[in-house]
Amino acid sequence: MTNVPLLDLKAQFAQIRAEVMPVIDQVCAGQHFILGEHVRALEEEIARYCSASLAVGVSSGTDALLLALMALEIGAGDEVITSPFTFFATAGTIARVGARPVFCDIDPLSYNLSPAAVQAFIDNHCAVQSERLINRATGGRIRALMPVHLYGQSADMDPLMAIARRYGLKVIEDAAQAIGTEYQNGARVGAIGDIGCFSFFPSKNLGAFGDAGLCTTNDPALAESMRVLRVHGGKPKYFHAVIGGNFRIDELQAAVLRVKLRYLDGWTQRRQHNAAYYDTAFANAGLGASLGTPSIPARQRHIFNQYVVRVQNRDALRERLTEHHIGTEIYYPMPLHLQKCFAYLNYRAGDFPHSERAAEEVLALPIYPELEPAQLAHVVATVAEFYG
């Protein structure tokens, strides 16, 4: 019987165990657990990896988003435009700083925030008043765009950056699923907007042994602001001109991540290889309109944190795959504008048809680097049999 879990982190750990355990042992021997040498080195290494000039290690991807919003002084009376088809934290953090999440629909091919939808929202619902972009319905000030690079594929950044420049908006990239993702001509995500937010949650391509995250920026003043806010806003220690929080990354996590970073490109290559296998095998299976594979524009680098297909009869297919011991997941089954906690935003079903349709049709298949050829073949055969 072929078992194909959605993700198998034990296989990865077996590969790196001999390198990781001594590093953990060293950190324990030193008993320096907070903001030490590994954190500083990790920040340098990830900044370089993402072609950003600076990086600030934090406690999670969620806290990276929160810290970015705080550093840009986004709060009550402010609004941030983002995608409704994403992990909860994207909009959750906007609401947590007291700002209002404003949703615009996605592009149905990339599943990412549609620049045309953002422009249409601005044209139809906003006004420029003394150089500020105001949401006419709420009176709130639009301060930023927060595109998400969903599944490891870049959002369409050129037109989004153009919109941001035209209206004086900041850009926070939710790059939680997208370390090493490239937009066009090698431009790495996280270094395109003002701040890039990464997650090292264990299921991300670069996963820690627990929670961790990081912010990238090319702006030294923003980096400094994030460093201060990361330690409760204390500068010097115990003197607070601003209110921050405890957003620190652990030294132990930084040490583990530095080892894993050396493997990241190899793992990403395996993910891309597996994705190419699925693309070809599904095309050869002649599934027609029953299954759509990911669509990647030329000159982009997709890192395949997830390999997501769009399928007919999704829930029945998922059941069949479960019966055949194949792990799948739905990222995400309910768009954020329909979540109960956001009812106060007054959105309705039908407001974002591309996001709502994606929520009903997407299915993530196993794509992790250590998958064996027999496992990949089992997934394809089971899917083909279902539609055949």
Ligand SMILES: *Cc1c(COP(=O)(O)O)cnc(C)c1O
């Ligand atoms: C994982 C993720 C986050 C949150 O990261 P955590 O490290 O789990 O807090 C935010 N946004 C997106 C799109 C994510 O996938």
